[in-house]
Amino acid sequence: xxxxxxxxxxxxxxxxxxxxxxxxxxxxxxxxxxxxxxxxxxxxxxxxxxxxxxxxxxxxxxxxxxxxxxxxxxxxxxxxxxxxxxxxxxxxxxxxxxxxxxxxxxxxxxxxxxxxxxxx
Amino acid sequence: xxxxxxxxxxxxxxxxxxxxxxxxxxxxxxxxxxxxxxxxxxxxxxxxxxxxxxxxxxxxxxxxxxxxxxxxxxxxxxxxxxxxxxxxxxxxxxxxxxxxxxxxxxxxxxxxxxxxxxxxxxxxxxxxxx
Numbered sequence: 001x002x003x004x005x006x007x008x009x010x011x012x013x014x015x016x017x018x019x020x021x022x023x024x025x026x027x028x029x030x031x032x033x034x035x036x037x038x039x040x041x042x043x044x045x046x047x048x049x050x051x052x053x054x055x056x057x058x059x060x061x062x063x064x065x066x067x068x069x070x071x072x073x074x075x076x077x078x079x080x081x082x083x084x085x086x087x088x089x090x091x092x093x094x095x096x097x098x099x100x101x102x103x104x105x106x107x108x109x110x111x112x113x114x115x116x117x118x119x120x
Numbered sequence: 121x122x123x124x125x126x127x128x129x130x131x132x133x134x135x136x137x138x139x140x141x142x143x144x145x146x147x148x149x150x151x152x153x154x155x156x157x158x159x160x161x162x163x164x165x166x167x168x169x170x171x172x173x174x175x176x177x178x179x180x181x182x183x184x185x186x187x188x189x190x191x192x193x194x195x196x197x198x199x200x201x202x203x204x205x206x207x208x209x210x211x212x213x214x215x216x217x218x219x220x221x222x223x224x225x226x227x228x229x230x231x232x233x234x235x236x237x238x239x240x241x242x243x244x245x246x247x248x249x250x
Binding site: 001002004006018019022025026029030032033035116117118119 | 160161200201231232233235236237239240241245247
């Protein structure tokens with residue numbers, strides 16, 4: 001099978017909609033297809049990666065431990081928007097996984113470099 | 121050009137479902153190839169044959185089925201999204217012990233791998249929904 005550069009763009013808060021959970025499912029399934037996978041977190045999507053998520057009161061499963069498992073699936077390229085981090089007062093130490101911070105200008109180039117963009 | 125179409129919203133609330141259908145029909149009319157239409161998230165609700173719109177409204181589900189019959193379109197409903205929302209075919213009704221099934225003609229239920237395989241083979245993925 002042809003290998004394409006696939007970028008999964010995560011734009012939404014971890015709870016409130018099902019998109020963050022769906023994105024995790026798709027990344028894990030996608031990893032089986034030996035595609036070149038990168039993840040990008042922008043806007044409120046950054047909160048998906050925040051440490052210390054506790055969903056007990058809203059009776060929804062806390063899916064954030066899955067991000068730590070991505071490494072085992074060879075999903076290692078995780079990018080975040082530097083501007084979105086600053087706007088939300090987030091630092092790399094606040095996040096569950098190691099990330100590379102990119103300027104929004106660089107993110108435009110990153111999108112251009114990919115064959116497929118899956119947006120969640 | 122080879123397209124894969126992704127539909128993320130259900131019928132009637134959002135124009136998304138209409139736009140996806142109109143784009144698909146137009147692409148086919150221009151001689152393009154639509155490898156697959158993948159219904160994801162609330163988009164799986166486009167695959168229930170029990171929708172009953174009033175006579176003066178468009179039949180969103182029925183026109184997908186008709187387009188599939190005419191062009192041999194592959195209409196795929198995401199399995200995980202479908203089961204959560206109660207979209208079942210006959211075999212899954214039996215397997216899950218439910219008392220009804222509702223998958224519309226021309227649709228089939230399958231996994232996200234179908235979307236990934238589709239985009240690997242296609243020139244463009246066109247996504248409808250926010």
